[in-house]
Amino acid sequence: MHHNLAFIGFGNVGRALVRLLERKRGTLEAEYGITYSVTGIASGSHGFAVDTDGLDVQQALELVEAGKSLAPLSTRELGDSWAVIEASQADVMFENTPVNNATGQPAIDHVCAALEQGMHVCTANKGTVVHGYRELSALARSHDRRFLFEATVLGGSPVFSVFREAMPAAELESFTGILNATTNIILSRMERGETFEQALAYCQSIGVAEADPSNDVDGWDAAIKVAALVTVLMEVPLKPQDVDRTGIRGITPTMIAEAKARGERYKLVCSAELEGPKVKARVAPERVSSASRLFGMQDSTSGVTFRTDVLGDYSIIESEREGLEAGPIPTAYGLFADFVTAVTK
Numbered sequence: 001m002h003h004n005l006a007f008i009g010f011g012n013v014g015r016a017l018v019r020l021l022e023r024k025r026g027t028l029e030a031e032y033g034i035t036y037s038v039t040g041i042a043s044g045s046h047g048f049a050v051d052t053d054g055l056d057v058q059q060a061l062e063l064v065e066a067g068k069s070l071a072p073l074s075t076r077e078l079g080d081s082w083a084v085i086e087a088s089q090a091d092v093m094f095e096n097t098p099v100n101n102a103t104g105q106p107a108i109d110h111v112c113a114a115l116e117q118g119m120h121v122c123t124a125n126k127g128t129v130v131h132g133y134r135e136l137s138a139l140a141r142s143h144d145r146r147f148l149f150e151a152t153v154l155g156g157s158p159v160f161s162v163f164r165e166a167m168p169a170a171e172l173e174s175f176t177g178i179l180n181a182t183t184n185i186i187l188s189r190m191e192r193g194e195t196f197e198q199a200l201a202y203c204q205s206i207g208v209a210e211a212d213p214s215n216d217v218d219g220w221d222a223a224i225k226v227a228a229l230v231t232v233l234m235e236v237p238l239k240p241q242d243v244d245r246t247g248i249r250g251i252t253p254t255m256i257a258e259a260k261a262r263g264e265r266y267k268l269v270c271s272a273e274l275e276g277p278k279v280k281a282r283v284a285p286e287r288v289s290s291a292s293r294l295f296g297m298q299d300s301t302s303g304v305t306f307r308t309d310v311l312g313d314y315s316i317i318e319s320e321r322e323g324l325e326a327g328p329i330p331t332a333y334g335l336f337a338d339f340v341t342a343v344t345k
Contacts, residue, residue, distance in 0.1 A: 006040035009096035016328035040088025104131030151334025177304030218247035
């Protein structure tokens with residue numbers, strides 16, 4: 001079956017997803033009967049393009065990566081991302097605009113618009129989950145569409161789908177993990193002798209940290225991921241502002257050395273535990289010993305251990321792999337997997 005795709009947000013993740021779709025085009029058709037065209041792209045920095053007969057994605061990639069506008073590819077003039085959603089005649093919309101920790105906007109409105117026009121939605125935008133999960137899920141059901149968000153936590157590793165499909169009626173009681181790769185890289189490199197500034201500069205040089213790194217180093221990215229897991233898997237609405245949050249700016253080389261001398265290391269630990277009808281959620285640097293599952297998670301490795309009412313501790317770990325960067329490719333795969341799920345199940 002053929003599907004038209006719209007990309008709202010065309011940064012590193014969106015472009016990595018296009019490349020992954022192109023690489024897997026033959027597999028998608030041969031194994032799943034899926035063919036596709038990209039009919040709409042909205043980029044905050046590079047403008048908008050729609051062609052219901054299909055955009056040339058290679059040209060789109062080249063234009064954006066050369067810092068140029070997408071407008072020459074478009075068959076009509078477009079004023080904003082909502083115009084792209086409306087004009088694209090898409091069957092699936094990928095929402096990958098920057099995360100708004102405080103409100104989830106404008107991503108939530110993008111998702112609403114797409115669902116109301118009969119599109120499935122796949123997103124890596126954590127704000128849509130934390131600030132709109134119940135409403136957007138209900139809207140998707142009312143239109144017989146899917147609202148999927150596997151890429152919001154642990155990139156491409158299946159977390160939400162494991163509970164949705166493989167652990168029916170399991171009740172999540174608590175979880176502990178490392179959910180932010182950037183801070184884990186920084187702390188790992190500091191343990192090997194770099195200063196905080198040197199380690200941060202490395203993360204910025206490889207594209208896993210922004211020029212303003214506060215979202216990572218002050219714990220906001222980790223907090224919104226904790227909030228997403230709690231909201232969906234514990235079914236308790238939680239905002240990142242409600243997570244007890246401490247970042248890693250206060251971790252000094254002396255503290256790192258003292259921990260190392262005792263066979264321990266610092267990690268930005270994410271945790272949540274049900275306490276009656278409420279949840280105690282926390283993000284903070286902690287010293288962990290070699291007995292901890294978190295001890296061996298170095299550099300861009302991340303993961304989480306879940307405790308449910310029916311199984312022993314169940315861990316999901318996404319380890320770094322040489323030649324596969326921590327950021328866009330695994331996240332793009334999470335979106336890719338959700339696309340296949342949306343159109344085949």
